[in-house]
Amino acid sequence: TPTVNYTLGHVSKTRMSDGSYETNVEIKREDSGIMPVEVEITLPDRSKQVQRWDGREKSGTLTFRTSQQPKQVVLDPDNAVMDHNLMGQGQMKLEIYPEYPRMFYNPPDAYVVTWKPNFWYNDVDGLRSGIRFNGSYRNNYNFSLQTWFGAESKKLDGTLKYSPKGGFQQGSNYTIYGGRMEGRSFGTFGLTWNKGKYLFQGPQHRVNIGYTFTRLDDPAYAFTEYDVDGKTVAMQNWSAGDDGFIDAGYRVNPRGISWQSDLQFNVRAGASALGSDVDFTRLDADVKLWWPGQAVGVYLRGYAGAFVGNKDDLPVQHTFSAFGADYHEQFLNSRLSRSRGAFFTEAHYHKPGGGNLRGFYDRPELLGDQIVSANLELRKNVKLPVLDQLLIRRFLGSTEMTLFGDVGSISQNDKSETLADAGIGFYFQKNLPDKWYTFITGTSYRVRIDFPVWVNEPLGSDDNLKFRYVLSFERAL
Template sequence: VKRRWSKIGAERGRRALAWLSDTFGRYPYPQLTITHGLLGGGMEYPMLVMNSSPSESLILHEVGHIYFYGILGNNEAKEAWLDEGFTTFQTRWYMENRYGDWGYDREARLKRASWLQKKRPAVTSRERTENFTLMYMNSKYNEPISRWSYKYNDGMSYSMNAYSKGSLLFDMLWYVVGDENFNKICKTWFKRWKFKHVNEARFRSVCEEISGMDLDWFFDQWLHGTPTVHYELGKITKSKTADGSYETNVTIKRADDGIMPVEVQLSLPDGSTQLKRWDGKDTEGIVTFKSAAEPKKIILDPQNAILDRSRIGHGKMKVEFYPEYPRMRYSPLGAYVVTYKPTFWYNDIDGLRTGLRLKGHYRQTREVTAQMWFGAESQKLDGAFEYLSGSGFMQTMNYSLAGGRIEGRSFAKAAMNFTKGKFIFSGVRNRFSLDYTFTKLDDNRYAVSEYDIDGVTATFPNWSEGDVSFIHGRYSVNPRGMHWFSHLSFDISHGNEGLGGDYNFTKLASELKFWKSGTWGGVYLRGYAGAFLDENDGVPLQHAFSAFTSSYHEHFFESRLSRTRGAFFPESHYHKPGGGNLRGFYDQPQLSGDELAAVNIELRKTIKFPVLDKLFIRRFLGSSDLVLFGEAGTLSLMDADNTNKTLADAGLGLYFEKEFRDKWYTLITGTTLNLRLDFPLWVNEPWENPETGEKDDQVKLRYVVSFERAF
């Protein structure tokens, strides 16, 4: 540690001063001290930098602050882009100048990397910044760079505008004014305004003086507006002239409100290129090239310099293929990425199911998933397809289309989702969704579930014959306070023959979850209620309310462990949360009906097991919680008498949560483990043997297994 600070840190500080002096102006102080003084990040003062590590980029950033806000004294609260944006920009400039396009010491990083980290493709530091910035700019959360710091909606918006978008502003300015002018701007800015107060007007004045350009359009747009930029190639015509040369006319279209001069690059067969720039102000323009040979390729914005929201339409898009590695977040700006992964599963009808999954996306949009499976025993080939318009966490609206045949059931689904909230990561979110779903039972051998009842494996049907078509709407909101959280949802489903199904029904359901938690554990409450209002043709089994678990319609779409019998051991008493969620009734699958109301409560306490925690639990299972739970509900059965059942249980459980390190074995295990072992020791209505009438004990050692929280 001492060597890293005294040798490596000091050398990086020396290089930082040399870089800043050459690029902007001579460092005016007699010394610089870089010290290990913080647990995270860094803090700067004239001649003193206190950092949490000797990271080269961190040293460049904090030493840069001695220039940007220290020597060039802007108001950091009013115009954070002039200090945070400028030093973030100059840090990236230095790192690319020293390490090339990667923007970091790629060779050193790979030496420290695991096998999996070396295999995963990566983007450059600049691409990572641009990706995140464009995601923010294309969302409804985008705010202007010039806003006072305290006026941003949340800390993320401040960070995006002060650091990320604020730094990319200087890259675009460089592109607009050119290399020579930009270098002069940097030096003139420092020379003229060092040890003085600076602001936007003074910086803009220097830029316009040196470049000889009117830059009002640039600063007004990028500092005070929230533009998005998108240009596309339009019609391209090529004609051979009388002298044997070629004239190529390229039409460029502006699709968004943002304006930037945009370049067009024409490539010739001998490898040479021609480059022309259009001012981009009109909605459409034409650039004309003359060349000795017929052009081979035309690319719009070849340097990726204008912060265009999408490179689709800029020329032929590359398609890159990779194995689907865990934690793979590779989203290059100029390629559509396709990953592939072999899959294996088992159930009693198909035997071993082998398959292949292909997933494609362009920067978390235009996501396509195609899957195929083959059953060794059934000799059946299944397949499924899904298209999702986008899945970025800042997106407020998306839609999806899906369809296929999986394990004896065909399905089709179309959905729209809309999210409304003031803040990016926190605060209240209102979510609305609307979807149409069609399902059809093709092979009733798959429509059976297995249960372990008093040591004997029994089977029960879980899916009705015929077609089911319905429209489903959902609204959810998450009210919260400083120390408590909640989630409320309402669902309505309506199916009828006019939608292409064999059943007419209307199903209502609502769920409320409330919790207060801390490092010590927490108190968690859940209430659930649902009913069928119109069931003239009977309730499809897969949509009925269950006392123990979620509906089998949800099992089919969400859980391959319980989709078909034999996929998991019936002796495990597997529990998929949902419905009444009464864990003690795993051995009574007949407890399903058309009306349900239930309440669940959990008291959770984070615990450590003496000795075992160090030897086994922490290493393989992670953190652990002790859970005390109690549940009660009332259920209207779907029998001739519409029997009402009042049910209750109580017990304790253990919950383990582990995030695995970035190692090769996550290809098999996945990146996280969630294991829940619940012991519902008491039930008010234990299982009754239908042949002898003998009831099980109310108090008994019972257990269920799950791989997710109960709620």
């Protein structure tokens, strides 16, 4: 179906020798839909003049002769052509509101900006307080501006992100994101193309390519803390110096009537020409298959990754982790594990990714240049008669029980270790009512607690069979 989108181009106002004004208004047709469209000018005395353009060509110009200089030029003032995008038509407003819970407000003639206070903590900054602004026009032209100030470090951080849809062609978008955050300066630019049949079972294809640059400004932030045998141990999560690399990926989700899948293939390549202190090339693939089922759901994941070529002095933030996501991903996507002290080490927080070997939360040294792993989950919704009414459903929401097993091998400098774990877990999901506190907490939460009670290579003299647990706020697979 053709879509209609006209915008104002160049507008010139020229004073003539007799004191009158000639105003030339360029109109551009941005989409395939064709409709006649009107241009309205407003004069200082509030009188108006209207002309119509047939809209057939890609661009056209209308000329107005007036005794006074026009104060405003508006395209399609009555939205007669039902343009799906009113930006660039001279009649947009800016509206600013607090970010209310469940706020879905997308007026056709306004760019909406919402604000919300930000509070967080880590051991370097102490209390981090700030504010976040989010803006969009009808779920497009999205931007986010965030600032934080550390009470102890006296440092001011800030990030800016902008992402419009259809930036270059239909199905494409680009994202610009950068700033300074918790001891690291960074900037990213990425392009994404999406294509597929979105109805019924048609697979969707996504291709992305981008460039990222990071620099460690303060090494005090470059550590993550872990609970190892009852002691807090700090592990380096970032290498000193500059890190510039390109990344590219392909993703597709074939599916059938009773099964679904998600396949991802990615490459990262750093080089001195890209601003990196270390040359490296990293490849990885992530394959997920699941059969939800009515009684028991079966969920499988396979993951493999390797560095090719140079393997000397690899940036620690890009190395593979047996336990979870690599540190670069955690920096961009997980404030809980971005810096030390952000979350309780005793919680054994798990950010899914990498080998996803949940039983090895107490062995953070398991980083490598090669990895292969497989994860299996059997999921079932459960109702516990007594606790369901007294505790679980009231406070934690719906409950899902999981039996899981993980197995993998990780290598570093040609030395490999084979790892495996198994256990039981619970996943809780709760939707919150519209209350004052949801302004801060959000309108829903998800909690996952896994108990990997068996591991094949326990820490030190620990038994293979032992009470262990990890906590997360998202699914493992």
